Amino acid sequence: MPSLLRFENVCVTFEGTVKALDRMSFDVQQGQTRVLLGAAGSGKSVLLKVAMGLVRPTSGRVFVFDQDITNMPEKQLFDVRSRIGMLFQESALFDSMTVAQNVAYPLLNQKAISIKREEMEPAVRNSLRFVELEHTLERYPSELSGGMRRRVAIARAIVTKPQLLYYDSPTAGLDPITAHTIMALLIKERDADKSTSLIVTHRYQDGNLIANFRYNPETGRLEPAGPEGTSTVYMVLKDGKLVFEGSQEELELTTDSYIDKFVRRPEPAEQGGREE
């Protein structure tokens, strides 16, 4: 399988002192799903921004689709970014635009994507239908709930049908039911488009869903993925360092106390708690 995203000894330092990423190396192959776990401030968001070419590494190299983007000029980076979808931590919808305009934004502005005028509206509608929000086309982000905003942002991230997707904390701050809906959408997306993705979360059950369930298009529900499973790899970050990379079994066998905190299944009462 070809490599879609590769970090080689990547360090990111802010203002000369804050080490956000520390000698990070990993390689994401096509078709894989990576679940990124880690405490707040451990560098998860920075990792995704570096992988998107939004933050430049202080040292080390980053390859996306086998192209070295480490020192790539911003102009060329736009082409690389147009093949990646990204959900930001706080959704990052444009307040001044309607839901429809938000979702159409990448179609209109990505130079590498040429879409005919008459195909624009159906594409936007499709993408919103995918997240079950077709009825919000003309509303403004400020009129939507947090979960709906997250879903609109997912629609915007996938409207260009990218091969590679980054989701920053898709379930953070949501109630368990909404969080489950969002995870189901991500699984549906993965299974429908066979996309490769990096998913940041601090809920172990999110990883568990992604790793062991698949979307059944007939029933519209999640079901156990069966013995062949999914190709899900877990990564755990601590203070900018990659302290674990491996499968769910390996994760569950770990004895490290930091990693163990993400594995322990939360008691039911904890599930509704806000994160961050």
Next chain:
Amino acid sequence: MLDFLKSPIAAIQEFFELAWQAVRNIGRKPHYLDDILIQMDSIGVGSIPIVLLTGFFSGAVMALQMGRALAQYGQTGQTGKVVSIILVRELGPVLTSVMVAGRNSSGIASELGSMKVTEQIDAMRALGTDPLKKLVTPRLVATAIMLPCLTVIDDFVGMVGGWVIAKLVYGLPSLQYWTFTWRALEWNDVGQGLLKPFLYAFAVSLVGCYYGLKASGGTQGVGRATTQAVVAASVIIFVLNLFIGKIFVSQSAS
């Protein structure tokens, strides 16, 4: 030893980098004409009420004071002349620019600042747009066009304010007032009066953009950026005004 100078120098360098990019983008595609028009409306049309009010009252108070001062020399008739020269050369450009800075440098800083801290700026870059082209250049262009226009309005309303006082308080004939007002102005004054707001437009718009794009640390950071932008833009306007005034004074003296 000079460490304390490091961060202001770095900031100035960053600011000029931003300014240079913003200016360079004027000639580059894509041009976001819609955004320029929206900003012209918000910065230009939106500022008209405040410019009308401050213009009128500043002209009026100047006529009031000048009329009295000139009366000592028996020259009350010259009030229109003095009012128009001061308005067109100095007060109109500075007052308008400072008002617009208070209204729009802060507005720009808070809008861009909130976009920054909610990752909308990152999202723009992720989705194929250069924030400098989409956000900064349209604001610069719109301000550079609208600020001179607003200054002309301010100058005129100020003269009207002066006329009201000249007529009601000092009983000057209207024709005399307007004739003096009009004749007092030379091309040099008009050029100076238009060049100034054009240059201050860079301070008003770019300082707002600079602090907005640099904002960090949530809503508090946005508030901080907003205040800093107004203070910095206003100070820059007053400093530039002295330098430009000096250039024009020495030019017309020679």
